[in-house]
Amino acid sequence: MTNTTIEWFGTTTFRLRTGGVTIFLDTWLDRPSVLPQYLAVSDVAEADYIFISHAHFDHLPGADRIAIRTGAIVVANCEAINLLRVAGVPEEQLLPVSGGERIPLFTRTVRDQAKRDEVSTAAALPDQPKTPHHSLAVLSVHVWPSLHAFLPNPHPDVMDTQTVYTGGTTPYACTLDITHGMKYGLLQLEKLVPKEHMNDGMRSFTNYVNDRKTNVLSHCDGGQLMFNLIINGNGLLWNAHLGAYEGIVSRIEPKPKIAILGIAGRANHDGRPFDGSAAQFAVKQLHWLDQPETVIWCMHDESCIAPYKVDITGAMISVEQETTSSILALTPGQQTNLYL
Template sequence: MATTLEWFGTTTYRLKTNGITIFLDTWLERPSVLPKFLDVNAVTEADYIFISHAHFDHLPGADRIAINTGAIVIANGEAISVLRAAGVPEEQLVPVAGGERVPLFTRESRLEAKRGEVSVAPGPPGAPPRPDNKLAVASVHVWPSLHCLMPGKSHAEIPDVMDTGKEYIGGAAEYACTLDITLGMKYGLLKIGDHMPREAMDDGLRSFVDYVNGSAKKCMSHFDGGQLLFNFLLGEQKTLMWSGHLGGYDGILKIIEPKPNVLIQAIAGRANLNGRPFDGSAAQFAVQVCEWLGEPEKVIWCLHDDSPIKPWTVNVKPATDLIQSRTRSRVVALTLAESTAVFDV
């Protein structure tokens, strides 16, 4: 059975493998200036939803997909709290923080366990019945990760086009960290409609303001909740890692096992290594990550397509060229909304 991947922009993917359908983030309903490739309300099949973090361009839609399909949501505590408030049933919510190993089951196995028709894993009284681990068709290892940082010291210094080859050395405030992202989201980006007259906005910014104050408002947070990365074990020599931002801890990346055959890596922003701004380019950071992960056979970029706000897009060519000249990894470019086989048969 082939494992296929569809990319719907930013960090949102649909992964089909071993008889299950998995969403990686759920940003399908987007600001009006961006193309929409899949109607979030038309999604009728999903077994699992994994959320990288709780921001506006990653979490929205998870509530509707979970409610409409019965999918299990695996996400950090902040995202889970938002989804609980949005009406997702408690039995579908699985909070994680990194370090967890989670078996994945087909919908049929989960329903059979609920009906008492198959053996179930031991658990505390009152917990929803879960199939015995021997019935798992895949599994995922969850790891703590980090959100990227923004170049410069203010929003005004964010470039129109993010160049993955541009090196950033120093130049950040002494205490630069993801707290800047949290405060910038809460009081800046998500409040632009309060700070700027509508007539002074371009079409992209207007669409963004309308979006975050409209359909997305009940299913997002200004706080990422703790960035996570997920390593999916799908079979022999079939391991896929998804990292939804340009950051991480080297102590974790170096020891992850099994090493991924395929890496989905966000490539926008100034890299965040161990909670500090990385001195170098996004391309150089991506090479370092690839080396720590054993040089995956395939690398797939994400978080590099068009955006309604700056940076409006990302130039990935320097990152692609550097990866392919410095490592054995090959970069695979996906076509939006087209299903692609992940592993070579």
Template sequence: MTTSQETTLEWFGATTFRLRVRGVTVFLDTWLDKPDILPTLLAADDVTEADYIFISHAHFDHLPGADRIAIKTGAIVVANNEAINLMRNAGVPEHQLFPVQGGERIPLFTRKTRDDAAADLSLLAPGLPGAPRRPLDKLAALRVDIWPSLHCFMPEDHPQVIDTATVYKGSASPYSCTLDITFGMKHGLLKIGELMPPDKLTPGHKSFIKYVSDRERNVFSHCDGGQLMFNFVAGDKALLWTAHLGGYEGVLRDMQPKPDIAIMAIAGRANFNGRPFDGSAAEFAAKKVDWLGRPSQVIWCLHDEACIPPWRIDTEAATKAVEANGKTKILDLEHAKAVVLDI
């Protein structure tokens, strides 16, 4: 049994988590309602409590559900402008939309503090006329530091299962970059129903095609809008959530405070400073952990079963590479099972 003072984390597959910390309920991505071939562990429409929603980027397996959860719960959505515009068009009230692009620090408040401040204007921080007002900074339960990050690349051999030990070198073009991912999403992945022969479509493909065709219920974009990562700082502890295997060395190396726990995606070929990383995912993960100051715990994500290839990620090599530093241990989570964190 947990208490309201404990920090708990639940994983709902891919990069979606529910974090409860210091009386604040936070969703990290909101891909709860999956293609019907995959299990839905918690339906978005069944979420009754959320104070904040943080979105890593606007793709189909990260953003859907955020609009419905925000409208139902009054949660504040913190996301890049691509995602925010989609939320606005889906009917999320303007005062719940916080557009960010990395470099921001935002105080987070319990729902009671927000309600008390709405009833007592003396508890509100000064603000511009018409701008959303927030409680006084001293009333914050914790804060989040937001940093720019990078989406991973898909290995050019498109393996059925990605082994984090596999070494990749070079690229098809000296200009390989995130724009390739955007075009590949729009003109490739989201059109597989047109591009693949019907007899080659697996039940997973068919489930995926059905899911991405319903753009009214499943709100997302072919453009990620700019990958973000979030460092949650509670007192002298910090938890970093980064939802893809990529990043800028300088940002990761110079980040302060260093996270005690890092949630890290481990799928794909790493994106290092905007270019495909020469080496394995395991090697890049070890570098990333070193840049982050060797947090005591790392939690993998985006490595579980998918409905289209690659079907899954073999994390064994990445786990060995990261734990070789002698300080960091991998914490394996089970779907929808809360664990208590020391944050």
């Protein structure tokens, strides 16, 4: 059994330590001033790999600074990779993916030895950076396409995972609406809400997203990804948003022992708004995954813009009553042992 620890820093950002490797799942550590901060980007001294779910403001920022400081390899979609390249992350640390990839992961020591030809290396083209042979990997990751959640309009102040949503505003509702809403709405909030009507959270958010020198982000998610980390033969799946392709999730192998799942928003089922509640969709995901032993929620903590909170009570009750999975509640900033 491999000793694995996890820390949650809010929203969808986690740090995993396993097999001598330090991994970040998203990097939204430096956040708008009204939100609690559990770890500053400037305090991250060690990272071997960074996995980015997508390129939005609450997932990608910080990845460039952590990668440049630590030498971490960033695995992300092309939208995120292009932004990180412009931000100065060295090319040999950028690994663009779109889903379907299987990637061996190595300790920093082995990666450095490969650069010096001290260990076996993978076959490579003349200018391709040297990487260790896959037999030296301590774990691996399988990358899969996923989907960004929808948000009901108008946004409720509190999003209840028991609330049932049906139908769509048009027959063409899709994540393109999220992209347009982000570009012309959320990221231009100051044009839509008069200054005198802005609350502290809105002002904090606007200041944050307008600081593009510090915060690397895009209005386009670039293609949502999920990652199944294979640790000691066991899967740990991270799907950062409440969306999924049923045909992909139901066929993931190995089935995860632990599933980290986004629980906020209206679910996105195969690219269409899900008729039902977030709780009902979460239960579906868990059955597609053969009911992992442990479920960890994410994307449900405090926000500086509406929805300000997510009530996970309904999702917790549904999982307990309709699956054999158990929920593990993480305290932000606190290290927890995982048994894999």
